[in-house]
Amino acid sequence: MRVNIISIGNSKGIRIPSAVLKQCDIDSQIELEVEKDKIVLKPVKETPRKGWDKAFKLMHKRKEDALLLDETANAEMEDWEWK
Numbered sequence: 001m002r003v004n005i006i007s008i009g010n011s012k013g014i015r016i017p018s019a020v021l022k023q024c025d026i027d028s029q030i031e032l033e034v035e036k037d038k039i040v041l042k043p044v045k046e047t048p049r050k051g052w053d054k055a056f057k058l059m060h061k062r063k064e065d066a067l068l069l070d071e072t073a074n075a076e077m078e079d080w081e082w083k
Contacts, residue, residue, distance in 0.1 A: 003014045016026075029044040059065045 001017075001020075003016075005012050005014060007013075021027075024041075024043055026041070026043045031042040031044055033040045033042070056065070
């Protein structure tokens with residue numbers, strides 16, 4: 001498929017047909033890479049909590065995982081009235 005390069009401000013761009021975006025499962029962001037003499041576009045796959053396991057292990061190793069409130073805080077909240 002041939003597409004024309006268009007001016008977008010001081011940059012250049014292309015229009016990607018929505019059918020192609022849908023086929024490649026591209027929603028709102030892409031990864032753009034240059035491999036040799038080719039431009040490669042890849043869909044961004046957001047993975048919530050990615051890397052949290054390593055971060056938590058590092059926090060534990062550094063002893064940064066202490067409770068911010070001590071365990072007696074719940075006992076003190078018994079008299080609270082939530083509105």
